[in-house]
Amino acid sequence: MSTRTEHGTPVMEQRGVHQPTPPPAWKPRTDPAPLLPDPEPYRVLGTSAADKADSALLLKLYGELVRGRRYNAQATALTKQGRLAVYPSTTGQEAAEVAAALVLQEQDWLFPSYRDTLAAVARGLDPVQALGLLRGDWHTGYDPYEHRIAPLSTPLATQLPHAVGLAHAARLKGDDVVALAMVGDGGTSEGDFHEALNFAAVWKAPVVFLVQNNGFAISVPLAKQTAAPSLAHKAVGYGMPGRLVDGNDAAAVHEVLSEAVRNARAGHGPTLVEAVTYRMDAHTNADDATRYRDDAEVETWRAHDPIALMERELTGRGLLDDERVKAVRDSAEEFAAALRQGMNADPVLDPMDLFTHVYAQQTTQLREQAEQLRAELEAEQER
Amino acid sequence: MSTRTEHGTPVMEQRGVHQPTPPPAWKPRTDPAPLLPDPEPYRVLGTSAADKADSALLLKLYGELVRGRRYNAQATALTKQGRLAVYPSTTGQEAAEVAAALVLQEQDWLFPSYRDTLAAVARGLDPVQALGLLRGDWHTGYDPYEHRIAPLSTPLATQLPHAVGLAHAARLKGDDVVALAMVGDGGTSEGDFHEALNFAAVWKAPVVFLVQNNGFAISVPLAKQTAAPSLAHKAVGYGMPGRLVDGNDAAAVHEVLSEAVRNARAGHGPTLVEAVTYRMDAHTNADDATRYRDDAEVETWRAHDPIALMERELTGRGLLDDERVKAVRDSAEEFAAALRQGMNADPVLDPMDLFTHVYAQQTTQLREQAEQLRAELEAEQER
Amino acid sequence: MSTAVGLSQAPRTKPATMAQALQRALRDSLAEDPSVHVMGEDVGALGGVFRITDGLAKEFGEDRVTDTPLAEAGILGAAVGMAMYGLRPVVEMQFDAFAYPAFEQLISHVAKMRNRTKGAMSLPLTIRVPYGGGIGGVEHHSDSSEAYYIATPGLHVVTPATVEDAYGLLRASIASDDPVIFLEPKRLYWSKDSWNPEAPTSVEPIGRAVVRRRGRSATLLTYGPSVPVCMEAAEAAQAEGWDLEVVDLRSLVPFDDETVCASVRRTGRAVVVHESGGFGGPGGEIAARVTERCFHHLEAPVLRVAGFDIPYPPPMLERHHLPGVDRILDAVARLQWESQGGVG
Amino acid sequence: MSTAVGLSQAPRTKPATMAQALQRALRDSLAEDPSVHVMGEDVGALGGVFRITDGLAKEFGEDRVTDTPLAEAGILGAAVGMAMYGLRPVVEMQFDAFAYPAFEQLISHVAKMRNRTKGAMSLPLTIRVPYGGGIGGVEHHSDSSEAYYIATPGLHVVTPATVEDAYGLLRASIASDDPVIFLEPKRLYWSKDSWNPEAPTSVEPIGRAVVRRRGRSATLLTYGPSVPVCMEAAEAAQAEGWDLEVVDLRSLVPFDDETVCASVRRTGRAVVVHESGGFGGPGGEIAARVTERCFHHLEAPVLRVAGFDIPYPPPMLERHHLPGVDRILDAVARLQWESQGGVG
Numbered sequence A, B: 001m002s003t004r005t006e007h008g009t010p011v012m013e014q015r016g017v018h019q020p021t022p023p024p025a026w027k028p029r030t031d032p033a034p035l036l037p038d039p040e041p042y043r044v045l046g047t048s049a050a051d052k053a054d055s056a057l058l059l060k061l062y063g064e065l066v067r068g069r070r071y072n073a074q075a076t077a078l079t080k081q082g083r084l085a086v087y088p089s090t091t092g093q094e095a096a097e098v099a100a101a102l103v104l105q106e107q108d109w110l111f112p113s114y115r116d117t118l119a120a121v122a123r124g125l126d127p128v129q130a131l132g133l134l135r136g137d138w139h140t141g142y143d144p145y146e147h148r149i150a151p152l153s154t155p156l157a158t159q160l161p162h163a164v165g166l167a168h169a170a171r172l173k174g175d176d177v178v179a180l181a182m183v184g185d186g187g188t189s190e191g192d193f194h195e196a197l198n199f200a201a202v203w204k205a206p207v208v209f210l211v212q213n214n215g216f217a218i219s220v221p222l223a224k225q226t227a228a229p230s231l232a233h234k235a236v237g238y239g240m241p242g243r244l245v246d247g248n249d250a251a252a253v254h255e256v257l258s259e260a261v262r263n264a265r266a267g268h269g270p271t272l273v274e275a276v277t278y279r280m281d282a283h284t285n286a287d288d289a290t291r292y293r294d295d296a297e298v299e300t301w302r303a304h305d306p307i308a309l310m311e312r313e314l315t316g317r318g319l320l321d322d323e324r325v326k327a328v329r330d331s332a333e334e335f336a337a338a339l340r341q342g343m344n345a346d347p348v349l350d351p352m353d354l355f356t357h358v359y360a361q362q363t364t365q366l367r368e369q370a371e372q373l374r375a376e377l378e379a380e381q382e383r
Numbered sequence C, D: 001m002s003t004a005v006g007l008s009q010a011p012r013t014k015p016a017t018m019a020q021a022l023q024r025a026l027r028d029s030l031a032e033d034p035s036v037h038v039m040g041e042d043v044g045a046l047g048g049v050f051r052i053t054d055g056l057a058k059e060f061g062e063d064r065v066t067d068t069p070l071a072e073a074g075i076l077g078a079a080v081g082m083a084m085y086g087l088r089p090v091v092e093m094q095f096d097a098f099a100y101p102a103f104e105q106l107i108s109h110v111a112k113m114r115n116r117t118k119g120a121m122s123l124p125l126t127i128r129v130p131y132g133g134g135i136g137g138v139e140h141h142s143d144s145s146e147a148y149y150i151a152t153p154g155l156h157v158v159t160p161a162t163v164e165d166a167y168g169l170l171r172a173s174i175a176s177d178d179p180v181i182f183l184e185p186k187r188l189y190w191s192k193d194s195w196n197p198e199a200p201t202s203v204e205p206i207g208r209a210v211v212r213r214r215g216r217s218a219t220l221l222t223y224g225p226s227v228p229v230c231m232e233a234a235e236a237a238q239a240e241g242w243d244l245e246v247v248d249l250r251s252l253v254p255f256d257d258e259t260v261c262a263s264v265r266r267t268g269r270a271v272v273v274h275e276s277g278g279f280g281g282p283g284g285e286i287a288a289r290v291t292e293r294c295f296h297h298l299e300a301p302v303l304r305v306a307g308f309d310i311p312y313p314p315p316m317l318e319r320h321h322l323p324g325v326d327r328i329l330d331a332v333a334r335l336q337w338e339s340q341g342g343v344g
């Protein structure tokens, strides 16, 4: 039996569950049933739900998907040209990446993991800045406050408590800010995932956790990562709603995330969203995926490609003609050309920056060391 | 609708749930429904289930409860006499403590938290040894291999992955060993709790997690610790069965834990058991509970005292007369007297032990430092 | 000796404990700056296990003084997020050893965020860590963990030894735009000194050592819980004819090379004293940098008196571990008072 | 210079990389002792991100070589439990900075269990940590975290610099009944040396430093990734008229005072070289203890050449951070070769 909570999230009813807080434990519980994950991945494209979908939104998503795919291809190419140290591609995951960016308002915050440069770019960040970490000229290539995008987080799941803290702080200040934090299926095994979700639920923080379940943590398949029926089920243990969504259906991810963001904004607290998707490329350009998975699996997923799904829907609705496809692709090409150009310019580096930003209050120790390096650099130049 | 799994755990059915592992995510799942916690705390005493309960077991539990209560009182008294540095009492929690010990077979392992000296004593450990840590003469007052009791763990939840690893190792070796690990409600918020449960479920390790939800983590009530419908619900996120049991009903805790141990032994993997109970005393003798809770709450729980519950049941069955009560109490007094005596003897300490056990392969550095201390001690003696 | 040291008598002062001074510093910070938030385990109704936050939740509300769930990485990680949004969180770790679960957040984020973002994102966080032994604490309640913190660039590491400094340094730490590890010597919590709580001293800048006692024979370099022990040792040394100078470092990072080296150049001899284990502890750094800078002024190698290189002992044995007056005097005696060529 | 150093040519040897030697050590340990288990992230089918465990899961099965869930505290905590039951787990941490989540397990349990139980419960664990920079790794992939480990009593801390030692020391670490932090210098993984993989050298006992190069002017004290750099510096120094001795410490805990002091007493001058940050890094300890023990043999203070006290730089700037030949020679030049009274 499906029911609705006050703020409209459809949930599964679970009968007879009991109050978390004693005393007394032996009195039966009377408040609403706890939230459970969707019984099956939520979908829009190709279902009757698609009828409600806004055409403008679908076209917007389509443009972003195509641009995102092109971005992935271009970034991968840049690693081959030695312009990027390493690139973790999101080819195949574009739907979740771009939807995560588009559901946020300007004042909201995005907390990307190391893989999620595409989400940052879709939120409006200059791709050259987004790729700064991976190019290797500085750890974070952008000012996080400019687009309200936290630094890409390499230590897995560690960004989740940051998102909770930021959202909590904004709420305390009375600001209308939602934080959306991204993490991978592997990252859900980390203690920080647990602690962040628990804090968020206890504090009713306006935060949305988006798990991109792309089937692998580098080489480790999900079955070695968890025995849970789904990652969305983890929400149950924190007392927050969990949603399971087809991560390759951009419209579905957008809808589920929008609802979660809306609930967070309305003061109803956090949501855990699992977007089931697949990493079409290797973990990074340096990885060899043939060691741990076979092509047949990859091919199965190719049949469920986010761009193809969207094109089918748009074509069915008569919204897509050759001209529009060409326009979208041309725009993506332009974007790629600009990125190529931006990355071909050598970054201007100042080694003295190594010392400038470590502390707000510089130490005498670092001043001395900076002087040492300056002297070395001058000696180098004289030679 | 309630159903039974292959190994007999009653579970709630959840319809339409989906496979954890892609691909493909859009194919509906067909395997059995995931396990959910008991709909309400499981009880034996005072219910019709009590009819099935074995009298000998009830009497055994009764004896242990009374002895446990006396043990708590004695240990608390020893802190006042300066014979114990500190004592975290389990008065009110004796049912869960003694049941945890009694469900295990000799070859099994117990992983107690810092509070669980009573469980260790109920498993057969000399109480003077069990209290070694709290007396302050050494960190662990016993050889863990003698009774297969891991050292009392002070850093909360850190013992849980140890239990998983040990159980896993035993299983790999083909040994019939179950590990039972104890943790508090507060400890469930730690990352180590999450990581341990996840490892256990993925590895199908023969381990049982017993959460004693005694309402508080020092001063912090459960409502500030979690927003989950129950702590047992956390099992859902790991894909293991979760059971909710009245923690003051020794027969019920015994039954639920026995079933969990049986399942673990049979290769069905871990279970999370939440025993809802209450800490009647302050956090430790050094704590002042009036700062964070009022007496009325404590009194509510006094009406649900584990010993009183058991006495009512035994009396109702005609198993308890004054003579038996006296015998049980006398035996508890004897136990307390022996403990008093044991703790009154000053422990014999050798300061050189500080260096002896740090390494199996001693370092020259520690040898030098040991020599320094030896010289100091000799000089001290000469004075 | 349970009295903190070195504060000159001021008019209208009265005895106060270090715990009271710390509490007052928190209260004043909360009152003056609405962005200050106190958070941790049991800091609310209970007032912390050491009662440092006693009464603050009542006074400032649970949104400003917050009992968190029991998860140190979560506490520090959430505080990072709050600091990102412009708040100034003051985190209490319940005991030294219970800060370890937060280590990754500390090393990989707290210490690096400002540098990572080229200064765009400062984290004005204070992490209060009660540390050290001598209080009869059972295992995990007496660690001296400063070696980990000082080896982590991006953190300031501060520790008071007097009631006055407890106030001044905590205020300065909370006001600092850098993350500060504020190490509170547990066994000095109840040490008293005369202090004027109605007119707290102005905020001490972080990074300045102070000479607690002038002397000419040798310098004891120390901090936190070992300061009173060194003062006592200096008194005792007089009977042996040594006039010892005592320098209270107060801040390990930044390190006050100037004050330290000025003292050692004057005396020509030095002993570093701390509770933390010797091997890989702060004493190695201090001895090495003093030697690098003052080599030709040294009449003897800089010696170290430290905790042994062992896990912290159980209560009944801790006195054998802690650097005490005798061990300090033994080290002073080994400072080669007469020419002893070939000892090295 | 990408070649490991110091191995004397033996008959029938052929070039092998450090990665190959490490893999061989794991394979031999797994084959000889059924209680040895290898575990970590991606150590199975993938063979680890550095391929050190390549092929082992296939050869020994997934129960012996196990891909764990992605949770470092859980990995180490589970390994502790396995060791309690008599197994000999060899844990792989994927990179230095990703060992931090396991810090509490390491400090509060791995390092303390044996002592805590008066020797009843040993933890024969080996924790392999690829460490250090110089490989163009992005943030969190180039940390030198040895300062944390050496300040933790109860751990042994070992690091090879040659292909031969990689094999011998890893075998010894796995065979040891103490927990060992086995630090693998990432940028030497692909360094080659001639080695006879068919007849691996006998297992080296842990705790012995080795003189890699004899010299009379001054001693370079170093370990791990800095050993080849020091060898190169020693070659270059000859042109300047300095004949440098190079000591490869191999094990930071236990520390080989004997070999180190014998060398410094011979040369009268020393420079400690490591990549780890200087402040609070191992160099302070080493300089301090050498000075304590060899003061009257020292013609100059023991100097340190270390990484700067900053978070590890991004790839494009790391060369400015890493101690290189020039910086080492600069330090050697400052070893007061003529009488320079009053410098200190």
Ligand SMILES: Cc1ncc(C[n+]2csc(CCOP(=O)(O)OP(=O)(O)O)c2C)c(N)n1
Pocket: A115, A154, A155, A156, A183, A184, A185, A186, A187, A188, A214, A216, A217, A218, A279, A283, D041, D070, D094, D098, D101
């Ligand atoms: C704390 C931590 N441990 C290990 C790593 C090394 N690592 C980088 S990516 C990765 C796999 C991540 O898998 P998942 O969370 O599923 O994200 P995905 O790569 O699939 O986007 C690992 C183990 C890390 N970055 N951080």
Ligand SMILES: Cc1ncc(C[n+]2csc(CCOP(=O)(O)OP(=O)(O)O)c2C)c(N)n1
Pocket: B115, B154, B155, B156, B183, B184, B185, B186, B187, B188, B214, B216, B217, B218, B279, B283, C041, C070, C094, C098, C101
């Ligand atoms: C990692 C860690 N953090 C903090 C503490 C300090 N501490 C000791 S007991 C306790 C509360 C524990 O509450 P709970 O888990 O509910 O167990 P209970 O005391 O109720 O048995 C705290 C915070 C600790 N021991 N370990």
Ligand SMILES: [Mg+2]
Pocket: A184, A185, A186, A212, A213, A214, A215, A216, A217, A218
């Ligand atoms: Mg993944």
Ligand SMILES: [Mg+2]
Pocket: B184, B185, B186, B212, B213, B214, B215, B216, B217, B218
């Ligand atoms: Mg509790």
